[in-house]
Amino acid sequence: MVQLQPAQLNPSADQRIVHADITWQQFKLIRTGFGKSRKVRLFYYNSIVEILMPGREHELFSRLIGFLIGLFCLESGIEFEPLGSTTQEREGEAAAEPDESYCFGVSKATPDLAIEVIFTSGSVNKLQRYRVLEIPEVWFWEDGLFSLYRLRDLDYEAIAHSEIPELTHLNIDLLTRCVLIGQTSRLDAANTLRNALKAQ
Numbered sequence: 559m560v561q562l563q564p565a566q567l568n569p570s571a572d573q574r575i576v577h578a579d580i581t582w583q584q585f586k587l588i589r590t591g592f593g594k595s596r597k598v599r600l601f602y603y604n605s606i607v608e609i610l611m612p613g614r615e616h617e618l619f620s621r622l623i624g625f626l627i628g629l630f631c632l633e634s635g636i637e638f639e640p641l642g643s644t645t646q647e648r649e650g651e652a653a654a655e656p657d658e659s660y661c662f663g664v665s666k667a668t669p670d671l672a673i674e675v676i677f678t679s680g681s682v683n684k685l686q687r688y689r690v691l692e693i694p695e696v697w698f699w700e701d702g703l704f705s706l707y708r709l710r711d712l713d714y715e716a717i718a719h720s721e722i723p724e725l726t727h728l729n730i731d732l733l734t735r736c737v738l739i740g741q742t743s744r745l746d747a748a749n750t751l752r753n754a755l756k757a758q
Contacts, residue, residue, distance in 0.1 A: 571613040571615070571677070572610060572611065572612055572613045572616050572677045572678050573610070573611040573613070574608065574609070574610050574611070574678045575608070575609040576606060576607070576608050576609075577606070577607045577609075578605060578606050579605055580602070580605055580606065580607045581605070582602070582649070582650045582651075584607075585600075585602045585607055585653070588600070588607060588609075589653075597611060597612075598610070598611055599611075599612065599643060599655040599657075600645075600653065600655055601653060601654050601655065601684075601687060602647075602652060602653040602654075602687070603651070603652040603653075603654075603683075603686055603687035603690065604686070604687075612657075612675075613677070615677065616657075616675050616677055618741070619675045619699055619737065620657040620658060620673075620675045622737050622740040622741075622744070622747070623657075623658055623673060623675070623699060623733075623737055624640065624642070624657075624658045624673075625740075625744070625748075626733060626736050626737060626740065626747065626748075626751055627658070627660065627733075628640060629748055629751055629752070630728055630733070630751060630755070631662075631724070633751070633752060633755050634724075634727075634755065636662060636663075636724045636725075637662070637663055637664070638660055638661065638662050638663075638724070639660060639661040639662075639665050640658070640659075640660055641658075641659040641660060641661065641669050642657075642658060642659065643655040643656060643657060643658070643659070644659060644669075646659070646668070646669070646672070646691045646693065647691070648690055648691055651690050652687040652690035652691055653687075654672070654687050654688060654691060656672035656673055656674050656696075657673055657674050657675045658671075658672070658673040659671060659672045659673065659693075662722055662723075662724040662725065663723075663724060668691070668692060668693060668694075669693060670694055670695060670722050671693070671694070671695045671696070671697065671720075671722060671725075672688060672693045672695075672696050672697075673696075673697045673698075673699065674696070674697075674698050674699070675698075675699045675700075676698055676699065676700040677700075684696075684698070685707060685714045688709075688714070689709065689712065689713065689714060692709065693709065694708070694709050694722070695707065695708055695709070695720060695721065695722055696709075696714065699737070702734070702738060703734060704730055704733065704734055706718070706719070706720060706730065708721050718730070727758070729754070732750075732751065732754050733751075735750065736748075736750050736751045
């Protein structure tokens with residue numbers, strides 16, 4: 559089964575293809591076919607392949623979120639390793655390329671946080687593939703809001719703020735506001751975040 563999103567007619571919108579009944583070996587061949595193209599993100603779980611070609615707006619929000627989290631860490635004196643869309647996989651079971659991912663404190667084999675920007679959510683259960691990959695915390699940005707999830711007892715639970723030790727004092731409402739400001743002015747977004755951190 560192949561699902562094509564109608565938004566693909568708009569070059570600034572995401573283009574997304576979902577294909578079911580794909581083996582892990584077939585997925586690896588598909589991934590090889592795309593080579594090192596960074597214009598495509600590939601996901602695999604439960605015999606379903608999701609191929610995402612992010613549009614301009616998707617990439618804008620992804621970069622804004624990454625920029626602001628990096629700025630927060632720098633202003634707060636937090637050591638961090640930005641891994642971007644580095645592929646995370648468990649052989650034969652799942653693979654994901656989040657929009658942004660991070661290790662905090664020290665480098666780790668599995669990132670502490672994965673973030674996905676969602677414009678065409680479809681029916682794929684995105685949290686299930688991250689559960690297999692054992693990513694401790696996953697954030698989704700959709701419709702101008704963050705949704706945060708924490709892995710507990712092999713399943714994710716919705717949380718109001720990050721439980722990553724280095725991020726517990728990151729105000730998600732503030733981050734959300736700065737991301738929205740950043741749509742029109744990255745400088746204003748950065749200054750809003752800096753001023754709020756200084757006032758704490």
